[in-house]
Amino acid sequence: MNPKSVISCALAVGLTLSSQVWAQEKGPVTNLPLPRFVSMKANEGNVRRGPSMTHRIDWVFKRKDVPLEITAEHGHWRRVRDREGAGGWVHYSLLSGVRTVLVEKDMLNLLSKPEQGAIPVARLELGVIARVEKCDIDWCRLSADGYKGWAVKANLWGVGPTEILD
Structure with a gap:
């Protein structure tokens, strides 16, 4: 069964998705x-x-x-x-x-909300290691050097592409 099928089945029966879905x-x-x-x-x-x-x-x-x-x-x-x-x-x-992630994009905006156009709270340099607080399908809430905010998951290494963390 492919990961999308697993996600669809889990949603169909009302299960909460966790980090295990993508593996x-x-x-x-x-x-x-x-x-x-x-x-x-x-x-x-x-x-x-x-x-x-x-x-x-x-x-x-x-x-x-x-x-x-x-x-x-x-x-x-x-x-x-x-x-x-x-x-x-x-x-x-x-x-x-x-859980930690490695920032893969230089000067990655850490945003106040998980949406494009939200107010940046910090900018993370390429290679920074940040702690993961939670992730949805597209965004992760991170903490790094006293700053907390949201980053696009595609710019991070250390979390699966369909992984959701609560």
Whole structure:
């Protein structure tokens, strides 16, 4: 069943949509949706070639709160990928369920309301990491550096295209 069919079925029976709508598969360890987004909890985290401490470290993530997409699970390990598509295995203790996004458009307006033409409350530079408060189908409410407002979801990486967060 494609994501639009799932959304239509959920709306037809009056279900509240959640972040799980856009993901079709469930992880074998957590039973949570795959793929799904999380954030980096630690300031630094090793990215390994495979799901164990014996696998080689390919590189190290060095940015706390960066959004990552979990694409697979194996025991205490999660295969993740970043915005550029670089991926590997990270121990689950380095990850957080706190949702963040990466701003993909330079000088993105953070608006007072989720509508074009609303008053800008801040402008976010390309690459800024913002915390997600909620998302509807087209907009996300974000907080960044003490500012709160709405941004068009299409300008963000770290939230699924049909994902709705309450």
